[in-house]
Amino acid sequence: MTTSLYEKYGGLPTIIPIVDSFYRRLLANDTLRPFFQGVNMQKLADHQVNFIAMAMGAPSSIYTGRSLKEAHAHLSVTKEAFALVAKALEESLREAGVEDTDVTTMLSAVSSLAGEIVST
Numbered sequence: 001m002t003t004s005l006y007e008k009y010g011g012l013p014t015i016i017p018i019v020d021s022f023y024r025r026l027l028a029n030d031t032l033r034p035f036f037q038g039v040n041m042q043k044l045a046d047h048q049v050n051f052i053a054m055a056m057g058a059p060s061s062i063y064t065g066r067s068l069k070e071a072h073a074h075l076s077v078t079k080e081a082f083a084l085v086a087k088a089l090e091e092s093l094r095e096a097g098v099e100d101t102d103v104t105t106m107l108s109a110v111s112s113l114a115g116e117i118v119s120t
Contacts, residue, residue, distance in 0.1 A: 004057025019048045025088035068116040076120045
């Protein structure tokens with residue numbers, strides 16, 4: 001039986017600090033910070049934890065947020081901004097001790113979502 005990344009890395013107790021690190025990085029970036037003005041960051045972080053858990057193979061689908069296209073449509077996300085977000089995720093995953101091959105897997109999954117998020 002194959003172990004999911006969710007199980008391999010211990011589930012939510014590992015994902016929550018990854019998401020915290022991820023948003024600290026995004027909010028520290030002058031290019032990305034404006035995307036989060038007026039946003040309830042705790043609610044967003046909760047959605048992100050559930051989304052990453054689902055992407056890592058959580059045993060049940062716990063993400064109940066809007067579609068990525070709907071959630072990002074009003075933001076005019078550029079390819080450059082998307083790349084900065086992916087880099088922040090990579091750094092947060094590596095900081096948490098996620099193995100290189102698993103980081104690559106996660107980033108490939110993120111890259112496949114660009115069409116749903118990038119609009120300009």
